[in-house]
Amino acid sequence: MIAKLLVENISQILDYVQEGIHIIDDTGKIIYYNKFAQKIDEIDREKAVGRHILEIYPSLSHDTSTLLKVIRTGKPIFDVEQTFVNYKGDKITTVNSSIPLKSKGATVGALEISKDITEVRKLSEKIVELQNELYSADNNGKQKEKRTAGFTFVDIIGQNSQMLKLKSLALKAAGTSSPVIIYGETGTGKELFVQSIHNASPRRNKPFIAQNCAALPSNLLEGILFGTVKGGFTGAEDRPGLFEVADGGTLLLDEINSMPLELQAKLLRVIQDKTVRRVGAIKTTKVDIRIIAATNVHPEKAIEDKLLRKDLYYRLNVVSISIPELKDRTDDIPRLSDYFIQKYNRLLSKNIKKIDEEVMELFMEYSWPGNVRELEHLIEGIATIYDTDIIKLEHLSSQILSQVSQGDGSPGSNCHPETSRISFTDEGSLLHNLNKKFLINAENDKNKATISVSLKTALETMEKEMIQEVLTATEWNITHTAERLDIPRQTLQYKIKKYGLKEK
Numbered sequence: 433m434i435a436k437l438l439v440e441n442i443s444q445i446l447d448y449v450q451e452g453i454h455i456i457d458d459t460g461k462i463i464y465y466n467k468f469a470q471k472i473d474e475i476d477r478e479k480a481v482g483r484h485i486l487e488i489y490p491s492l493s494h495d496t497s498t499l500l501k502v503i504r505t506g507k508p509i510f511d512v513e514q515t516f517v518n519y520k521g522d523k524i525t526t527v528n529s530s531i532p533l534k535s536k537g538a539t540v541g542a543l544e545i546s547k548d549i550t551e552v553r554k555l556s557e558k559i560v561e562l563q564n565e566l567y568s569a570d571n572n573g574k575q576k577e578k579r580t581a582g583f584t585f586v587d588i589i590g591q592n593s594q595m596l597k598l599k600s601l602a603l604k605a606a607g608t609s610s611p612v613i614i615y616g617e618t619g620t621g622k623e624l625f626v627q628s629i630h631n632a633s634p635r636r637n638k639p640f641i642a643q644n645c646a647a648l649p650s651n652l653l654e655g656i657l658f659g660t661v662k663g664g665f666t667g668a669e670d671r672p673g674l675f676e677v678a679d680g681g682t683l684l685l686d687e688i689n690s691m692p693l694e695l696q697a698k699l700l701r702v703i704q705d706k707t708v709r710r711v712g713a714i715k716t717t718k719v720d721i722r723i724i725a726a727t728n729v730h731p732e733k734a735i736e737d738k739l740l741r742k743d744l745y746y747r748l749n750v751v752s753i754s755i756p757e758l759k760d761r762t763d764d765i766p767r768l769s770d771y772f773i774q775k776y777n778r779l780l781s782k783n784i785k786k787i788d789e790e791v792m793e794l795f796m797e798y799s800w801p802g803n804v805r806e807l808e809h810l811i812e813g814i815a816t817i818y819d820t821d822i823i824k825l826e827h828l829s830s831q832i833l834s835q836v837s838q839g840d841g842s843p844g845s846n847c848h849p850e851t852s853r854i855s856f857t858d859e860g861s862l863l864h865n866l867n868k869k870f871l872i873n874a875e876n877d878k879n880k881a882t883i884s885v886s887l888k889t890a891l892e893t894m895e896k897e898m899i900q901e902v903l904t905a906t907e908w909n910i911t912h913t914a915e916r917l918d919i920p921r922q923t924l925q926y927k928i929k930k931y932g933l934k935e936k
């Protein structure tokens with residue numbers, strides 16, 4: 433019944449789709465045209481239906497029309513970029529997927545779905561143009577200022593032993609032109625490392641360009657990276673790509689795991705041959721660029737999930753930098769906090785002097801899903817809102833505490849599966865549990881100061897009980913207890929002392 437209704441009303445339904453849909457028969461005659469297609473082409477569908485496709489798209493030909501190609505070959509085409517001039521003379525770029533419509537094995541027509549990317553394309557071409565302008569010589573033949581990467585190694589705060597090793601490795605890598613792959617969760621400082629490598633390298637006075645591979649549809653990304661030559665099929669213009677614009681400098685390919693695999697194969701060729709071939713070109717151009725790839729998915733996981741080609745990974749893996757999450761380098765938290773306090777005191781003319789001890793304790797236990805960026809934003813937020821010389825628990829009530837109360841990013845949300853028994857999120861939120869236990873009535877956050885104090889006592893009592901419980905369960909095995917509670921051993925030992933816990 434519903435299926436029948438659907439079929440009967442399919443043409444009205446397709447009018448709600450925000451992508452152009454065209455259907456032609458095997459002679460090339462348009463038999464269906466949805467509302468969005470009408471918008472892209474700026475043509476009334478009454479005028480289009482019944483006419484040959486090339487009559488409606490005079491800038492296309494038998495060879496360049498994807499729909500006619502599908503009729504000829506009987507094979508689907510996916511995600512092909514097409515640029516054409518519509519009836520009103522506007523240049524439109526679409527990404528098309530076309531599939532043959534078959535009856536008893538014969539192709540009787542073809543359906544095409546077109547996504548209008550005209551604006552995205554214009555913007556991305558503009559970016560390459562601007563980059564090119566920025567790095568080319570001015571009218572007097574003088575080279576313009578090349579440095580666009582602002583950070584250097586001194587901007588990377590951190591004395592955690594792992595971070596020190598990474599900084600030293602990155603500094604060594606800066607002296608070479610080897611490719612680098614950087615892995616780290618969001619906000620761990622990947623871009624900071626990449627810019628620092630560029631600025632410490634002999635390429636420092638040459639371009640530094642960062643391109644996010646997840647930001648653009650694949651066809652567009654290919655044109656942006658490799659450049660294009662004036663060509664019939666795609667309707668593209670002669671343009672250099674970022675590989676050429678970045679010549680002599682460094683190109684950061686961010687979120688490399690979002691780059692389509694075919695493009696990754698082409699990238700591998702650029703790294704190996706040190707040449708690029710613009711899309712549609714015959715000749716190749718020599719380029720001298722250092723490629724740095726960044727990913728926030730672990731490379732091995734990305735390979736397993738078929739998001740990253742193994743051969744490309746091995747080529748990039750000459751220098752591999754894996755930045756630890758902030759929760760795994762808590763010894764840097766006080767230093768980073770101080771650094772951000774100084775920074776925002778200066779920028780916002782504030783006078784924060786220190787962080788209360790109990791706030792720091794919370795910082796040490798919190799899981800920081802947004803890593804250093806989250807810590808920076810937190811301090812920036814407090815410096816913006818409050819005029820205080822000490823950052824206290826009450827300043828966090830709407831930030832970390834609310835996240836902890838939802839179990840989002842709380843230590844509990846990171847528990848190992850076998851310890852989920854004590855997860856904060858298991859039987860409701862932490863706050864919910866605390867409310868039950870201590871009958872705290874938050875009264876819609878009316879009196880923040882009182883709640884914060886009560887909450888603190890409540891948190892401590894609960895924490896003490898939990899630690900005691902797990903210590904008993906593990907027969908006072910410190911390593912196992914720390915693992916189960918998902919806190920560092922040092923933190924556990926500190927807390928055992930703080931609460932005066934003793935083995936019975």
Ligand SMILES: Nc1ncnc2c1ncn2[C@@H]1O[C@H](COP(=O)(O)OP(=O)(O)OP(=O)(O)O)[C@@H](O)[C@H]1O
Pocket residue numbers: 587588589590616617618619620621622623624625728804805808
């Ligand atoms: N070690 C550090 N010292 C000082 N500032 C840092 C450090 N690490 C990160 N930051 C700051 O944190 C913010 C995020 O850093 P960055 O942009 O390098 O992260 P990212 O790893 O590239 O994140 P994403 O994956 O989300 O792009 C920046 O404002 C940066 O200045």
Ligand SMILES: [Mg+2]
Pocket residue numbers: 622623686
């Ligand atoms: Mg980044």
